Amino acid sequence: MVTVRMEGLTKYFKKGKNIVKAVDHITYKISDGIAFGILGPSGHGKTTLLRLIAGLEIPTDGYVYFDDEPMSAPGKIVVEPERRNVAMVFQNWLCILT
Numbered sequence: 001m002v003t004v005r006m007e008g009l010t011k012y013f014k015k016g017k018n019i020v021k022a023v024d025h026i027t028y029k030i031s032d033g034i035a036f037g038i039l040g041p042s043g044h045g046k047t048t049l050l051r052l053i054a055g056l057e058i059p060t061d062g063y064v065y066f067d068d069e070p071m072s073a074p075g076k077i078v079v080e081p082e083r084r085n086v087a088m089v090f091q092n093w094l095c096i097l098t
Contacts, residue, residue, distance in 0.1 A: 002066045004030040004053060009062035011048050022048040025062065050088055055081035 011023040022045045030036055038046045051057040053064055055077050064072040071079045 001032040003032045005065040007063045010060045011057055012060045054086045054088055055084050
């Protein structure tokens with residue numbers, strides 16, 4: 001297992017002339033062996049945060065560390081997603097009734 005640490009993690013998107021703050025200066029530590037969840041309304045940055053941790057998004061600012069090894073830094077991916085050994089499972093709200 002690994003400790004995941006985020007320091008000032010930020011991701012902004014440009015939408016037309018507007019800047020959308022998807023993740024805004026998150027500093028948090030998920031200790032080795034801890035289960036956690038991310039809850040919140042649709043459109044509030046949950047998936048973007050997970051994509052930043054997995055290396056599928058480049059942070060606008062801030063850092064992602066696994067243990068003490070940097071994974072991402074402002075404007076760059078340090079360790080590619082395929083080398084991070086991270087998986088994401090998405091919740092699907094679609095129900096099929098038979």
